[in-house]
Amino acid sequence: MEIEKAYNPKEAEESHYQRWETSGFFTPEINENLDAEPYSIVIPPPNVTGNLHMGHALQHTLMDTLVRWKRMQGCKTLFIVGTDHAGISTQLMVTRQLRRDENKTPTDIGRESFIQKVWAWKEKYGGEITRQIRREGLSVDWSRERFTMDESLSRAVREVFVRLYEEGNIYRGNRIVNWCPKDKTVLSDLEVKEEKAKDGKLYYLQYPLKNSDRKITVATTRPETMLGDTAVAVNPNDKRYQDLVGQTIELPLTNREIPVVADEYVESEFGTGAVKITPAHDPNDYELGLRHNLPQINVMNKDATMNEAAGVEFVNLDRYDARQLVVEKFEALGLLEKIEDYDVTLPHCERCKTVIEPLLSLQWFVKMDDMRDLALDLMERESAPRFFPEVPYKKVYTTWLENLRDWTISRQLWWGHQIPAWYDDAGNVYVARTESEAVEKAGTTDLTQDEDVLDTWFSSALWSFSTLGWNGEITETEDLKNFHPTDVLVTGRDIIFLWVSRMVMTSLKFLGEKPFKDVIIHGTVLDKNGQRMSKTKLNGIDPLDVFAKFGVDATRMTLAGSATGVDFAWRDEKVESYRNFANKIWNATRFCLLNSEGAQVDYSYINPQAEVREIKQLIGDELVDDFDEEDEEFLDKVEPEFVKDNPKENLSIADRWIISRLNRTALDVNKALGKYEFHTAVSLLYHFIWDDFCDWYIELVKDEITSETVNTKRDAARSRILTIIEQSLRLLHPFMPYLTEELWQKLPNISSELHNPAYRSAEQTIMLADFPLGDKNLIDERAESEMQAVIDVISKVRNIRAEMQIKPSDKPVIHIAASGDAQKIFAQNEAQILKLARAEGLVLSEKLDVPKASAKAVTPLAEIALPLEGLIDFEKEIARLENQVGKLEKEDEQLQKQLSNANFIERAPVEKVQGIRDRVAEIETQVTALRQNLDALR
């Protein structure tokens, strides 16, 4: 068989995905088992404008690993994929393109044609992210791909809106909101990021009192807002100002008069103890204004320039220019007391980084209280959803819910779900699922729909069930029945509030069940200096570059290999090591294939009992109707017939050892994945395959495998190693889909017969093979410890060889002194010991009888000596032995310290104490032997 010397990821990556997809392997319908347990995950929908980044790659890898694992186990598996319309960023992108290509603004072309342009843009470029998802190898069901603005999903949005409105949980009102002057839309609190201002200043302005020489000083960071001041407030208990309460101020730069009011909100100790009140431009002032019936004067336009209410001198000035002018004018009037440097953190638009302007504005809001309580109850009652890692996210999530405030859901955009509210001439509002429903309610066709659209996250909040068909009108589908609640949500911590919690709330509210059982919060991939990757810092690592350089599978291993929930700095070296790992597997398989004549993949070669059981079952079925597997007598009767001379039963220590290790690994991998400890699974597989299988097992059986003598024994050995690699590939498949499929298809005797029973009629693929669960009965402690004894001997001899600088071509004789039982083990593995330790003879005895010029070593079960006449450097040998004695004695010292502690003997568990005593005895034996050797050398 022709097989390349090195793994070429690109070839494998290009050849399998399309077949997987078109053969329907990704759809749940591929599962023929009617009773199969369902398993489902919805992908966090990436922005339709988006490009794949490392965060996606990480979460996608984790989800796909779980899905592939469960699918191989026979679950009816659904992995839902789709994209998010991403209101603001998509609108911005198309706006930019419109300006570049046609030098027009959205307003120039009008709402309808602009939206058409966005759809056209989406058709043309929106597929980029889905192409990249395919590249990652994700086993998502493309036949169920969704977009948040699909007709059914949009219907779901309107349904939810109408129902929340009708029960009074959605309302329209005037509130101080976060206004982005650049994007010209309102933002929710979660889309605002607080950042330190570079050179913040605090301005002290003096306001003269009417009919008095007195002035009252207020401090502000935003002097331009004074043009909209409608009061000055002081604390009622502040003696300095008590007499001024109720008096009138002549507000400079305006011809308005404003009152001094008293309010508990003002802290006397802070600043001057007097606060200027601008109800239209500050949330606290707004509240205070309501309490004191103050007018609200909006002095700004939507782009943060001043409006006419600010006065003729200021109109159309940008807010910062206006600030400058206000300060200059106060100075000219002699009313500028001072300017201090001041550290302020200012709210910024998360997307465009513009400083947010708090603005009084008429918007739509959701009252969250009812839904919040549903989510909190769920956590209280069922501890659901379960967060991984639980600390700190369970608390973060709960605390946020407890302090939840109303959600601003309207956005001044055109791209998105237009708010299903219509107004008649009189300004009456009709909220309805459709325009005709609104017309019916209003009794007139003369209606105008609300111009605004909904926050993108409003539709995302419905994602877990809207993708499965729920839209209010349709509330029951096969998919909903089978796959909701979904099993696990995998996402970043930045959207726990924006998305995770809102999905929980809407799902509980509208379906009466949670959207998912578990939530995995993955870590953040940082750059190699531990900095967050960002577009502005240009330190981002493009997953596609990494794919091209090291392969998709190596990248996936790197990502899955990081501990769940923990941030980690990106290292190309790490991917490189998994690239090497891929190559290692490639070559191990290559070796097996180069020696595969007469061999086949057949599980009974590594688990003869499975075959025995199967045959017994067969015979049993023929002999008696109600064959009972537990019927020992019966079993014994049928056994000898076919067990005799079965080559599959001829297992060496090494065979039993690797089978034991394989099953242990399989058990542990399943256990780790069950706890979402991907990194544990990765590490188990890495070390089983590289260390146990490649470094030891292949070497141990190499001579037998490559033997030119054709016989059943050789073929059995070949079948065995092939089957072990086949099982290993299955275990690895959820992590490294391309490599494992590529190799699996090359193995002899591969067929759908190896599939999980649920997929027997599907075209052959490793992704539907039965995932090895591991068999406890095949764990062979004895084989493991016996193999360890052999490995110890080989390692010690290798150590002597290296330290004594013995040429590879020099082949000494190994003398081993050991107990009779141990001698038997070494005798059974003589050929392997000689080969791997590069020796030409093995002498076994109770006691060593070797010349003085010998190098020696001890293992727990054996004393080893290599007669090295003429090769031995006595000085070096003494140093080497002393080094070993030193290590053992250091350990002995620590253990003795424990044993000399009476409390330890008394209180520590008996087996612990005994374990230490045993170890001490072992050390003593070894030290004695080594010392005798030292004495002999001196």
Next chain:
RNA sequence: GCCGACUUAGCUCAGUGGUAGAGCACUCGCUUCACACGCGAUAGGUCACAAGUUCAAAUCUUGUAGUCGGCACCA
């Protein structure tokens, strides 16, 4: 201001109440017939610091320092 996480070998990170682990880098040796993206053998750590709980602490508790993150407030 409140809450939280992290600090382990040169680097990046696992780990855990009972003798410190990996990958990479380093040192030495190897054209050993799957693989130099390899093989073999070493070396390297008072597990941030201090106190406490315990027979036993790198692991639990408290405090300190540094790093990072979330939330709130900001006249």
